[in-house]
Amino acid sequence: MVNSVQATCPSRAVPRASGFGIDCCKLALMAGITAFFYASPLLAQPRAGYTAVEYARLDNPGATTVIRSMNSANEVAGGFQRDRRKASSALIFFANNGVEDVVGEQGAGNSVLYGINDQNEVAGAYNTPVAMRPFRAVRRAGVQELALPPGGTGGVAYAINEVGEAAGYASGTAGVQPVWWTRRGEVRLLQSVGTDTARALDLNDRGDVVGVSGDAVRTAVVWPQKGGIVSLGTLAGFTHSEAVSISENGTVAGVAIGAGEFVNRSRGVLWPSGGGAPQDLGALSGGVDTRARDVNNRGEVVGTSSSANGDRAFVWTASTGMQDLNTLVTIPGLVMTDALSINRKGDIVVMGYDGEVSAHAHGGSDEHVDHHAARRIFVLRVLQ
Secondary structure (H helix, E strand, C coil): CCCCCCCCCCCCCCCCCCCCCCCCCCCCCCHHHHHHCCCCCCCCCCCCCCCEEEEEECCCCCCCCCEEEEECCCCCEECCCCCCCCCCCCEEEEEHEEEECCCCCCCCCCCCEEECCCCCCEEEEECCCEEEEEEEEEECCCECCCCCCEEEEEEEEEEEECCEEEEEEECCCCEEEEEECCCCEEECCCCCCCCCCEEEEEHHHCCCEEEEECCCCCEEEEEEHCCCCEECCCCEEEEEEEEEEEEECEEEEEEEEECCEEEEEEEEEEEECCCCCCEEECCCCCCCCEEEEECCCCCCCEEEEEECCCCCEEECCCCCEEEEHHHHHHHHEEEEEEEEEEEECCCECCCCCCECHHHHHCCCCHECCCCCCCHHHHHEEEEE
């Protein structure tokens, strides 16, 4: 399942619930239960290479931009403030700068897409006079505002699977609660721990949901088949973790945050299907901080890593380790700084910046990159 993250780099479950009354429990690392739900992972083989197709040139530097997910047809979901005089719009991006405005004038301001599936369905949120409200839309057939639990005033739908279920959170008098929505748009609470804040961030087609739970300490969690909440833990020496993507076979990708006195230190993490300890994905040469954005069924992970040359988009597999995408495909005048989503075919959405020349071509630093220049979105298609 492809999912979801902010492209403005900071950034495609509870017993089955028929109502809203879910007993709270203590988080526990339940490897045995997790293994029951998860099949063995598939190991990706090295890719031969990619060809790059431009999707958008975002020539409004500083404007809010979200690129979150891509489906099997290489349609990209996100949002962008195309006109500084207007709010940002929920958009689907296509090859050669094609774009579709999904929400239009509905709502009272900003709107954004976070999830997209292969059934012409998308999920996201838009402003209303009261709060952000979650929605699902069938393209060219209208927008459905999703229900909220009792006391809920707002929320966000971060992901949608192939059977039309969505996952995200609701906020209101009961705090921030993890939820999922049925095909018909009915809301269901996921299990949470006491009054802790929790958000669901992705789900796969069999209904496994992942996200984050906690306030003082944030912990990556999974709700196997929307069941009881299970802690995934974090890397040794780190304080927090977040699970942002789950594949169909149960492999989870995310990030560990906060190492010692370095409260913002981050590291990309892979939690293997079948249970087991979280795996540190490492960093590019000269780098320390990384973030995993997405994982597909082949076990390929994409994200962003610091390096000797600045932030760079990466792809990781068990056989190759972490690779700088700028070394696998050259886009003249562009440095790819973030890989945001990878689909089932292995095609990747990347964001980069125009520059005089690509910094990696000089083996140098980001001095060649004008970060106030246009951001550009490309899809890297796997060469067959």
